[in-house]
Amino acid sequence: MAIDGPGDDEEVDRSTKWAENRTDWAEDRTLMALERTFAGWMRTAFAAIAIGIGFRALFGEFDPPWLAKAIATMFIALAIVFALGAERRACRAFDRLSSHSVDAPKLPNIKLIAYSISAGAALLIVALWVLSNDTLAPG
Template sequence: MTDNNELAETRTDWAEDRTILANERTFAGWMRTGMACVAIAIGLKAVFGDFDPTWGAKAVATIFLVAAIGIFWSARQRACATLSRLNQRDAEAQTSNNFTIMVITLTTATIAVGGILWWL
C-alpha cells in the first residue's frame, strides 16, 4: 500500500506539469493576439490605401504594429517568469531560449511589415 504523502506528491507533480503546459498554451495565445494586431495593420493599409493623407492610415497601422511587439515581449516575460517558478516532471517544457527566439523572430517580422507599409 502506498503512503498518502507519496500520492499527494505525485498529484502535485502532475499539477505542476499541467501548469507548465498551460503556460505554453497561454504564450501561444498571446502570440496569436500579437499576430492579429499585425493582420489588422495590414488590413488597415489595404482598406485605407487611398486615404488622404496617407500618413494617417500608416500611423494607425503602426500603432497596431507597436502593440503587437509589446504583446510579444510581455508574453515572453510572463512565460519565462512562470517557467522559472515551476519544476517539470514528466512534461518537457519549452526553454526560455525558445520563447525568446520566437519573440525575436516575430518582432523582426513585425518591424519589416512596418517598413513595407511605410515604404508603399
C-alpha cells in the first residue's frame, strides 16, 4: 500500500478545480447556445410574418378574396406560435441553468420580446381582415 506524499492532495485539489471549471464553462456555453436558439426562433417568427405579408401582397387579387387573407393569416398565426413556444422553452431552460462567467439574459426581457412579436402579429392579423383594398372596411 502506497503512502500519499505531501504533494498528492494538491494535485487532486487542482484536478478537481479544473473539472469544476470545465463544468462551469460548459454551462455558460449552454446558456449562450440557448440565447442564440431563442434569437433563431424569433427570426423564424419574423420570416413567417414576412411570408404572410408577402403572400397577401402577391395574391391580393386572388379569387375568392378571403383565401389569400386566410393563407396569410395562417403564416402570421404560425409566427405567434413560434414566438410563444420559443419563450416558454427558453424560460424553462434558463431557470434550470446558472451562469458563472457570462451574463445570462433576463427572463422579463425574453418574455417582452416574445410577447411584443406575438402582439404585433395579432394586430397584423386584425388589420389584414379589417382593411379592405387599402381602406377601412365599410362601416
